[in-house]
Amino acid sequence: MARAFQVHPTDNVATLLDDAPAGPVTVSGAESPLVITLPRPVAMAHKIALRPVAEGGPVIKYGVQIGIATRPIQPGEWVHLHNCRSALDERSSTLDAESGAVRRPDRHRHPPDPARRMGPPA
Amino acid sequence: MSEPIWEGYLRADGRLGVRNVVLVLYTVECASHVALEIARGEPDAHVIGFPGCYDNAYAIRLMLALARHPNVGAVLAVGLGCEYTQPARIAERVRESGRPAEWFYIQEQGGTVASVEVGKRIVRQLRERIRAETPRAPMRLKDLVVGAECGGSDGTSGLAGNPVVGRFFDRLVDAGGTAIFEETVEMIGLRDIMTARAATPEAALQIGAAYDKAERYCRAVRQYSIAPGNFAGGLTTIEEKSMGAFAKGGSRPIQGVIRVAQRPPRPGLWLMDTVPDEHFMGFGYTNPNDTEGLMDLISAGAQILLFITGRGSVTGAPLAPVIKITGNTQTYERMKDDMDFNAGRVLSGELTLDEAARELESLVVRVASGEPSRPEALGHREYFIMYKHQDTPPLEMGCRA
Numbered sequence: 426m427a428r429a430f431q432v433h434p435t436d437n438v439a440t441l442l443d444d445a446p447a448g449p450v451t452v453s454g455a456e457s458p459l460v461i462t463l464p465r466p467v468a469m470a471h472k473i474a475l476r477p478v479a480e481g482g483p484v485i486k487y488g489v490q491i492g493i494a495t496r497p498i499q500p501g502e503w504v505h506l507h508n509c510r511s512a513l514d515e516r517s518s519t520l521d522a523e524s525g526a527v528r529r530p531d532r533h534r535h536p537p538d539p540a541r542r543m544g545p546p547a
Numbered sequence: 548m549s550e551p552i553w554e555g556y557l558r559a560d561g562r563l564g565v566r567n568v569v570l571v572l573y574t575v576e577c578a579s580h581v582a583l584e585i586a587r588g589e590p591d592a593h594v595i596g597f598p599g600c601y602d603n604a605y606a607i608r609l610m611l612a613l614a615r616h617p618n619v620g621a622v623l624a625v626g627l628g629c630e631y632t633q634p635a636r637i638a639e640r641v642r643e644s645g646r647p648a649e650w651f652y653i654q655e656q657g658g659t660v661a662s663v664e665v666g667k668r669i670v671r672q673l674r675e676r677i678r679a680e681t682p683r684a685p686m687r688l689k690d691l692v693v694g695a696e697c698g699g700s701d702g703t704s705g706l707a708g709n710p711v712v713g714r715f716f717d718r719l720v721d722a723g724g725t726a727i728f729e730e731t732v733e734m735i736g737l738r739d740i741m742t743a744r745a746a747t748p749e750a751a752l753q754i755g756a757a758y759d760k761a762e763r764y765c766r767a768v769r770q771y772s773i774a775p776g777n778f779a780g781g782l783t784t785i786e787e788k789s790m791g792a793f794a795k796g797g798s799r800p801i802q803g804v805i806r807v808a809q810r811p812p813r814p815g816l817w818l819m820d821t822v823p824d825e826h827f828m829g830f831g832y833t834n835p836n837d838t839e840g841l842m843d844l845i846s847a848g849a850q851i852l853l854f855i856t857g858r859g860s861v862t863g864a865p866l867a868p869v870i871k872i873t874g875n876t877q878t879y880e881r882m883k884d885d886m887d888f889n890a891g892r893v894l895s896g897e898l899t900l901d902e903a904a905r906e907l908e909s910l911v912v913r914v915a916s917g918e919p920s921r922p923e924a925l926g927h928r929e930y931f932i933m934y935k936h937q938d939t940p941p942l943e944m945g946c947r948a
Contacts, residue, residue, distance in 0.1 A: 440703075469781075471702060506887070511771070512736070513786065
C-alpha cells in the first residue's frame with residue numbers, strides 16, 4: 426500500500442512517500458496510523474487531504490498555514506494549485522496545476538489530470 | 548567515539564582550508580575565454596570572474612572574499628585592459644593576505660595565444676609554490692564553516708533532505724563550528740517562526756529586518772521564489788516551500804544576519820541575507836539561480852557546501868566542494884552519479900534523522916579530508932557573479948571587504 430506522512434498533528438494534509446494509485450493509502454507520522462482512500466491517483470511528494478477543508482479554510486502542513494482552499498476539499502483529494510492558493514503570492518492561483526506555467530486568466534479552467542506529471546517517468 | 552581530526556591548509560590569517568586551489572580570476576567577460584583556457588587541464592586551477600565592464604562594489608567585495616577564501620592558495624588575475632575592475636588591485640589585496648598572486652592584461656601580453664601561454668606558466672609556478680609552502684595543520688569540526696542551500700526542491704525536501712541537514716547543523720554548532728544558511732526569499736510567511744529562533748534581541752531585530760526586506764522585494768517585483776519544477780514536485784505555495792527550506796537551519800539559536808562577502812564574526816548558526824538593498828536603481832534582482840547562492844555562501848568563508856535537492860540539481864561550485872543531498876529516493880536512483888547522500892532513507896524508515904545526520908557528518912569529514920564530492924569529481928565548477936547593490940556592512944559586523 427502506498428504511504429503518506431503527516432508532519433504535525435494539526436496538519437490537514439499529508440505528503441505521499443510513494444506514487445499512489447486510486448485506493449487506500451497508509452498515513453503515518455504525527456497521528457496514529459490511519460488509512461485514507463484516494464479517489465484518483467496522486468504522484469509521490471504531492472499532498473492529499475486528511476480532513477475536509479471548507480472553501481476559504483486554511484491548508485495546514487508543518488503545523489502552519491501553507492495556503493487557503495479555493496474550493497471545498499474532501500479527505501483523500503489531491504491538494505495542489507487547482508484547489509489551494511498562497512496567502513501572499515498572488516500568482517499562485519493562476520498557475521497550471523501540473524506544470525506551474527502561467528495560464529491566461531480568461532482560459533477555461535479545466536480539471537487537472539493528477540496522473541500526468543512533468544519530467545521523465547520515475 | 549572520538550572527535551574527528553584531519554589535515555587542513557593553514558593560511559596566514561589563521562583560517563584553515565580543506566583544499567589548496569589556484570584561482571584564475573577574470574575582471575570582465577571579454578577576458579573569460581583566456582581565463583578558462585589557462586585553467587583547462589590544470590589540476591586544482593579554478594576560475595571565477597565578473598562579466599561587467601563597469602564595476603560594482605558588491606561584485607568587487609564578493610570577488611575579493613573569494614580570492615582570499617581559506618580554500619584558495621594563490622591567485623592569477625586576468626584583465627583585458629579596458630575595464631574598470633583592476634586586476635593589479637586584486638592581486639595586491641590578495642598578496643596582503645599572505646598568498647602569492649600575479650596579474651596581467653591580455654592586451655599587454657599580445658593577445659589570446661600569448662596570454663594563455665604566460666597564464667599557464669604562472670599557474671604552474673603558483674601551484675608549485677603553494678604545494679611546497681602551505682603549512683598543514685590539524686583541523687576539527689570547530690574549524691569548519693559549512694553553508695547550506697537548497698534547489699530543485701520537491702515535497703521530500705522539507706520532510707527529509709533539509710531536516711537531515713538541519714540536524715547535522717545542530718551537531719556542527721554543538722561542536723563549536725559555524726553553519727550558514729540563506730534564501731530569505733524562501734522564508735516568506737515565516738517571520739514569527741524565524742525571529743523566535745534569534746539568540747539575542749539584536750539578532751531578532753536583524754532577522755526581522757531581513758525578512759521584511761525579502762517580503763517587500765517579492766511584493767515589489769511580483770515574483771516569489773517558487774518555480775515550475777517545485778510545483779511539479781508537489782509544492783503548492785511559497786509558504787509550503789519556505790517551511791521546508793527553513794528546516795535546513797536546524798534548531799539552534801540564530802546568532803545574527805550576515806551579508807554577502809561578510810564572515811560570521813563568531814561560530815554558531817548564521818542567516819545570510821543575499822537580497823539586494825533598495826537603491827537608486829530599485830531593488831535590482833535577487834539571486835537568479837542557485838549558483839549565485841552557492842557563491843554567496845562561499846564568500847562568507849564556507850569551506851564546504853551542502854546542497855539539498857529533491858528534483859535533482861547537478862550544479863556544483865568552484866573553490867568549495869558541494870555535497871549533494873536528496874530526500875527523494877527516486878531522484879537518488881535516477882541520478883546516482885550526481886548524488887552524494889540519500890536522505891530518502893529517513894522516509895523509508897531505514898534510518899532515523901539522528902543516524903542520517905551522523906552519517907552525513909562522517910561524509911563531510913571525508914570530503915574535508917580530501918575525498919572529492921560527486922559534483923567535484925564530475926568537474927562541476929559553475930559560478931555566477933552579478934551586478935547587485937547591498938549596503939556595505941557596518942564595520943562592527945565583521946569583515947568589510
